[in-house]
Amino acid sequence: MDLILAEKPSVAKNIADALEIKAKKDGYYEGDAYLITWAFGHLLELYDAKDYDPKFARWQESYFPFIPTQFKYKVKSTYNKPDTGAKKQLAIISRLARRHDVRRIISACDYDREGQLIGDSIISNLRADKPVFRMLLNEWTKQEVLRGLKHARPNSELITLRDAGVSRQWADWAIGINLTSVATLKYQPGRGSVLNIGRVLLPTLKIIYDRDKEIAAFTPERYYKLVALFQTAGGATYEGVYTCKKQTAFSEKQGLEQVASLLPGKLARAVHVERNEKKEYPPVLFNLSQLQGHITNKYKGWTADKVLKIAQSLYEKKLITYPRTSSTALEESLVKKTAAVLKAISKGLPYEKDIRFTTSKRIFNNAKVESHSAIIPTYMLPKRLNTEEAIVYNAVKNRFLMQFMPPAEFLETTIHTKLEEGVAEGFFVSKGREKRADGWHQVEQVNGKETFLPNVEEGERLKALSGKTSDHMTTPPKPHTEKTLLHIMETCGRKLDKDDAEQLMKGYAIGTAATRADTIKKLKDIGYIHASGKALHCTETGAKLVEQFPVQRLFDLAFTGRLEKQLFDIEKGRLDKQSFLQSIFAFIETAVQEIKADETGKIESMAKTKKRQVTETLGKCPLCEKPVIETNKAFGCSGWKSGCPFVIWKNDKYLARFKKKPTKTMVKSLLKHGFVNVKGLKSKNGKTFSATLRYQQQGNYFSWVLEFPKRGDGQ
Secondary structure (H helix, E strand, C coil): CEEEEECCHHHHHHHHHHCCCCCEECCEEECCCEEEEECCCCCEEECCHHHHCHHHHCCCHHHCCCCCCCCCEEECEECCEECHHHHHHHHHHHHHHCCCCCCEEEEECCCCHHHHHHHHHHHHHHCCCCCEEECCCCCCCHHHHHHHHHCCEEHHHHHHHHHHHHHHHHHHHHHHHHHHHHHHHHHCCCCCCCCCCCCCHHHHHHHHHHHHHHHHHCCCCEEEEEEEEEECCCCCEEEEEEEECCECCECCCHHHHHHHHHCCCCEEEEEEEEEEEEEECCCCCECHHHHHHHHHHHCCCCCHHHHHHHHHHHHHCCCECCCCCCCCCECHHHHHHHHHHHHHHHCCCCCHHHCCCCCCCCCECHHHCECECCECECCCCCCCCCHHHHHHHHHHHHHHHHCCCCCEEEEEEEEEEEECCCCCCCEEEEEEEEEEECCCHHHHCCCCCCECCCCCCCCCEEEEEEEEEEEEECCCCCCECHHHHHHHHHHCCCCCCCCCHHHHCCCCCCCCCCCHHHHHHHHHHCCCEEEECCEEEECHHHHHHHHHCCCHHHHCHHHHHHHHHHHHHHHCCCCCHHHHHHHHHHHHHHHHHHHHHCCCCCCCCCCCCCCCCCCCCCEECCCCCCEEEECCCEEEECCHHHCCCCEEECCCHHHHCCCCCCCHHHHHHHHHHCCEEEEEEECCCCCEEEEEEEEEEECCEEEEEEECCCCCCCC
């Protein structure tokens, strides 16, 4: 019997389905050859400082720097108390691991450093004397689960991956607890709010700050252009932009107007005509950052964090491969599997005849794959997707299909036209672009701008009809969006060719594909940046922090990039964990002293000064008629302190049986009408149905009553 540990319940379900195990127990599945249990992400977390010493319950500058002699773990906590669900699940995993019929433990957590850390921290806590193996998968389809079990590797071969995860976790804990504590005491004494300092937070903030400063310092300048209209002997016309000494924009208008006034009726000649057939190839396969950038840029209201959550859900539903990847190509070993996926998802498409499988190096290239291949669909076709899931899934599917379509083809034409009489020193440039074949543009109906030019031959004589000058103003740099910010974080701020970026920058980055969305979200949540539409800007707090905080190395992209590169090197076995941690702890010692010695003023925090939201009343309590309101955990009577028992828990177990959670809309209907019609309920066999729900009092408590509409009653 093998015990398989999955990272989440949904993944455990996928494994159980693949192994055709139906028997679900409390916290695990049981079959003839396998037990399958799960975590809820991190079940264990690092000690807080006060767990090492009670004095840290109240911060004082003299207590810092503080580096534990030994980092310790405890059960994940909620509101400073051990999480009962995590504690229970750890006990279940421990009991299963100690069963006499369990011969080995297989970690099936995500194949990345965080997944390795989650699995190893739980398994080491078990102290079960059983061999440990690792299942390394990129998707949760049945075929891959069976293959992964067959080729499970000894967990000892993943020590460097675990060391990278531990190093990241310990380093970020030590930086956070020391610098956040001392900075808060120094710059916000007695305010009751925290000034968050982090290894990835601050350089990301600095990127936005620098762009805001560029925009603020920008001074618009006026410039001028001259456009002439020419006519061929056959009567066709085209425009050309005046170019002199490689310039098309000029600071003086008078000279251009003189040329424009002399143009009408003048003879000209096409001194240079160049025509080129150009092929445009599709953009490369998505990694996570590029998927996030694509969707946040294309659709209003989307954030990188939202894209990641939906992509993760599609991954757990077996519809796409592992999303937290930095790669934009596929492993060469996936050729056969990819061909099968392409065949499955291309059936019936209007451009199916144009799809041709190829093993191009642009698609299959081990040198461009780091841990996980690019994101692609699996062979499983979605039966039903909601609107948001469809946006993410179709983006992945379409980008995949594009790789196997012909290139789009264009005829690009350049004409240089010069006046024969020497009226002007320069010449006029005309550029045309005509689409000859749609190719991969068919997948998403890409409609690029086309400019048609008449069929002019080199040396042909022409006639200038008119000339017109136009006024323009230079524009400031655009504010960063999540798309542009993700790109800078991914490349550590360096401007590199798209196809070479992954090779040149392996390991150098601000955060990882898995953490960048959370970094941007946290910067918003703690009040360092804010979004205005798609644009990101620093708040006053964020700007003051950049300008006043003395540990300037934490704002340096190169410094943070080197730290990320060192974690990458630990993962690859090129650097040992202890050397990295020693350098981090030495940096912390110095940084703490720099903060203590700083004499700048307070830094205001917006994290705790947001406008207090007005609590919405959902209706009257059916028991005491006081307002029913929403809290983090429930919809309940505002008179609960007076003893009113009316409450609808958000994790209601009865509704959970039907894969449903109570919503604000449902509660409003219940309070107003006494019932609510609910769609999308799921039966035990997975079928979806609709029903009427009532929440009726039975003694001192309320319980749900499920009713089905009668035939012909119109419901």
